[in-house]
Amino acid sequence: MKVNTKVIRILAIVMAIALMSVLFCGCEPSSSRIDTQKTLEIGNKLSENQPTPTDIEYSLARYNLIRRLYYVNGQVEKAKNLPCEVQKPLGYIYLFVEGVGCVLCDTVDGMVSPMQSYLTPDSEYYDYGGSAYNKWLPDVDGTYGENCEGIFYFDAQGGYHEWTGRYYYSETYYPIDDPIINIVVEQGNAN
Numbered sequence: 001m002k003v004n005t006k007v008i009r010i011l012a013i014v015m016a017i018a019l020m021s022v023l024f025c026g027c028e029p030s031s032s033r034i035d036t037q038k039t040l041e042i043g044n045k046l047s048e049n050q051p052t053p054t055d056i057e058y059s060l061a062r063y064n065l066i067r068r069l070y071y072v073n074g075q076v077e078k079a080k081n082l083p084c085e086v087q088k089p090l091g092y093i094y095l096f097v098e099g100v101g102c103v104l105c106d107t108v109d110g111m112v113s114p115m116q117s118y119l120t121p122d123s124e125y126y127d128y129g130g131s132a133y134n135k136w137l138p139d140v141d142g143t144y145g146e147n148c149e150g151i152f153y154f155d156a157q158g159g160y161h162e163w164t165g166r167y168y169y170s171e172t173y174y175p176i177d178d179p180i181i182n183i184v185v186e187q188g189n190a191n
Contacts, residue, residue, distance in 0.1 A: 058085045064113040068152055071160045073141055080158035084110070093153060094168040094176060102176045107156040112169050115147040115162065
């Protein structure tokens with residue numbers, strides 16, 4: 001019996017098409033997968049239209065962290081006199097206790113910073129032949145671990161403050177009736 005190669009080729013093509021249709025049949029992406037893809041596309045488009053600034057030459061966030069590092073490590077005068085290369089904003093912070101209300105109105109010299117921010121990474125990840133290894137790094141003061149959640153700021157006199165509750169920050173002063181503590185330095189009188 002002689003095998004017709006032309007027939008075999010046609011059968012192979014038909015079987016390949018049938019197999020592909022079975023594999024791809026019903027494999028339409030789910031609506032959540034489509035939404036995810038569209039969201040990624042929108043994010044990429046917006047990033048292209050509004051790229052991350054590359055002309056920022058001085059970071060108030062890093063300045064605040066350096067200032068805090070000096071302060072909490074006993075170098076208070078160095079923290080208070082640390083030069084800043086940009087004009088620091090003067091703002092106002094209102095600290096709240098649930099069920100009590102505003103307990104403090106204070107000035108903020110510079111910015112409010114999260115206590116979870118660091119100047120350096122806390123670890124390095126290495127990959128050795130498929131197994132991951134993590135080397136924990138100390139903070140710049142030689143300690144390991146994490147800070148508690150919350151914020152810190154410096155007031156107009158250079159005093160250091162931490163807070164773990166709710167707060168409101170504004171560049172505009174709003175008088176609050178009967179806060180437990182009210183410390184306000186007018187913008188023209190700030191150091």
